Amino acid sequence: MDIVYVVSVVVVLVGMLAVLKRVISGPTLLDRLLGVNVIGTKTIVLLALIGFLADRPGFFLDIALAYALINFIATIAVLRHFEARFRGRASAVTEEEPS
Amino acid sequence: MSALEIVGTVFIALGGFVMFMGAVGVVRFPDFYTRLHAAGKGDTLGQALVLLGLIVITGVSNDGLKLVLIAFFIFILNSTSTHALARAAWLAGLKPWTPADSATPQFEGQMSEVDRRDAFMPLLAGEDKAALEASTTGIDVDLDGKVEDDA
Amino acid sequence: MRTESVVVRYLALRAAPFIQLYALYVLGHGEDGPGGGFQGGVIFSASFVLLALAHGWPFGRQQVNEKVADILAPTGALIFAGIGVLTMLAGGAFLEYGAFAKAGAEDPEAARLAAQHIGLIGIEAGVMITVAASMAILFFEMSRPPRESKGNDA
Incomplete structure (x- = not known):
C-alpha cells in the first residue's frame, strides 16, 4: 500500500513544481496569486497522503484541516489588499511592481 | 490488498x-x-x-x-x-483571451497563431490546407505583431 | 468597506463559526495532536480577521467587544499563573500538576496522570484566551481605518 502513497506524493510534488513556474514567471499578479492558491490546495492533499504514509493520519489531517481554512483566509486577504488598486485598471495587474 | x-x-x-x-x-x-x-x-x-x-x-x-x-x-x-x-x-478589466490574441505571444516561447499555421502547413495536404488558408484569410499580421482585420 | 461579492460575504459569515469550533478542537487536542493553546487562539482570531475582511472593519470590530477583549487578554495569563500558584499551594512546584492528585488514591500513578491532564487543559485554555484576545486586538488596532480614529462617523 505504501507504494501507492509514495507515487501519489511524487505526482503531487511534480504538479506543485510545475505550478511554481507559474508563480515565478506569471505575467500578472493574479497569476501568481492563483499559483499560490493551487499550491495550497495541493499541500493539503500532500499532507493527507504523508499522514497515511507515516501511519498516523490523525496528526496530519488536523494540520491539513487548519491549512485548508487558513489558505482560504489568506487568498481573500490578499485579494482585498489589492482590490482598490486593481479596480478598473488592468495595467495595475499586468505591469510589474516598481521596485 | x-x-x-x-x-x-x-x-x-x-x-x-x-x-x-x-x-x-x-x-x-x-x-x-x-x-x-x-x-x-x-x-x-x-x-x-x-x-x-x-x-x-x-x-x-x-x-x-x-x-x-x-x-x-x-x-x-x-x-x-x-x-x-x-x-x-x-x-x-483583464480582457479574456481570444484566438486572435495568440498572434501576439503573451509569454516567451509561446507560438503565435501565424507561426503555428506556418509550422503545420507543410504537414497538411490538399483539402485541409485549403480549408486552413481559407479560415485564416482576412487576418493580416504586420511587423509589430498586431492583428488587423482586412474585412 | 466590505467586499461587494455576495458569495464571499455569505461564505465568510457561514465559515466563521466552523473556524471557531475547529479552534476549540485544536485546543482540546493539545496533548496528542498538533495543537494547543497558541494554535487554537490564532485560528480563533483568524475567524474575526475573515469577518473583517469580508464585511468591513466596523462589522468585525462589533464582533469583538473592545472592553471584553482588553479584559480577556490578561485574564488568560492570570489563569496560567493562577494554576501554577495553585499547584504550589497544593504542595508541588510551580506548574507541577501531579500535586493536584488526591493523596489517598488507590492508584497514585493514574491519579497523577488525570491531574496532569486537567492541569494541562487548564493552562492551554488560559494561553488560548490570551492569544485569541491579543491577536484580535492587534489586528483591529493595526487595521483601523484612518477615518474611524477621528470618530467622525459615530
Missing part, C-alpha cells in the same frame, strides 16, 4: 491524474481566465477524488470523518477563492 484498498487506489490514481492535468493546464493555458478554469476545476475535483480514495481505505473512523470534512471544506472554500479571483480580474 483487499478489495477496498484496490478501489481506494483507483480513486487516488484518478485524483492524482486530474490534479496533475490541472497543474499542466495552469502552466500551459494562454491567459488568466483559462488558467483559473484549469486550476479551479482540476484541483477541486482532484483533491476530492484523492481524499475519497483515502476515505475508502480508512473506512468509518475518526480519520475518515476528518477526511470528509477536509474534502467538504475545500470544495466550498476553493470554489469561493476561484470566484473571488475571477471577480478581481474582471473588475480590474
Whole structure:
C-alpha cells in the first residue's frame, strides 16, 4: 500500500513544481496569486497522503484541516489588499511592481 | 490488498491524474481566465477524488470523518477563492483571451497563431490546407505583431 | 468597506463559526495532536480577521467587544499563573500538576496522570484566551481605518 502513497506524493510534488513556474514567471499578479492558491490546495492533499504514509493520519489531517481554512483566509486577504488598486485598471495587474 | 484498498487506489490514481492535468493546464493555458478554469476545476475535483480514495481505505473512523470534512471544506472554500479571483480580474478589466490574441505571444516561447499555421502547413495536404488558408484569410499580421482585420 | 461579492460575504459569515469550533478542537487536542493553546487562539482570531475582511472593519470590530477583549487578554495569563500558584499551594512546584492528585488514591500513578491532564487543559485554555484576545486586538488596532480614529462617523 505504501507504494501507492509514495507515487501519489511524487505526482503531487511534480504538479506543485510545475505550478511554481507559474508563480515565478506569471505575467500578472493574479497569476501568481492563483499559483499560490493551487499550491495550497495541493499541500493539503500532500499532507493527507504523508499522514497515511507515516501511519498516523490523525496528526496530519488536523494540520491539513487548519491549512485548508487558513489558505482560504489568506487568498481573500490578499485579494482585498489589492482590490482598490486593481479596480478598473488592468495595467495595475499586468505591469510589474516598481521596485 | 483487499478489495477496498484496490478501489481506494483507483480513486487516488484518478485524483492524482486530474490534479496533475490541472497543474499542466495552469502552466500551459494562454491567459488568466483559462488558467483559473484549469486550476479551479482540476484541483477541486482532484483533491476530492484523492481524499475519497483515502476515505475508502480508512473506512468509518475518526480519520475518515476528518477526511470528509477536509474534502467538504475545500470544495466550498476553493470554489469561493476561484470566484473571488475571477471577480478581481474582471473588475480590474483583464480582457479574456481570444484566438486572435495568440498572434501576439503573451509569454516567451509561446507560438503565435501565424507561426503555428506556418509550422503545420507543410504537414497538411490538399483539402485541409485549403480549408486552413481559407479560415485564416482576412487576418493580416504586420511587423509589430498586431492583428488587423482586412474585412 | 466590505467586499461587494455576495458569495464571499455569505461564505465568510457561514465559515466563521466552523473556524471557531475547529479552534476549540485544536485546543482540546493539545496533548496528542498538533495543537494547543497558541494554535487554537490564532485560528480563533483568524475567524474575526475573515469577518473583517469580508464585511468591513466596523462589522468585525462589533464582533469583538473592545472592553471584553482588553479584559480577556490578561485574564488568560492570570489563569496560567493562577494554576501554577495553585499547584504550589497544593504542595508541588510551580506548574507541577501531579500535586493536584488526591493523596489517598488507590492508584497514585493514574491519579497523577488525570491531574496532569486537567492541569494541562487548564493552562492551554488560559494561553488560548490570551492569544485569541491579543491577536484580535492587534489586528483591529493595526487595521483601523484612518477615518474611524477621528470618530467622525459615530
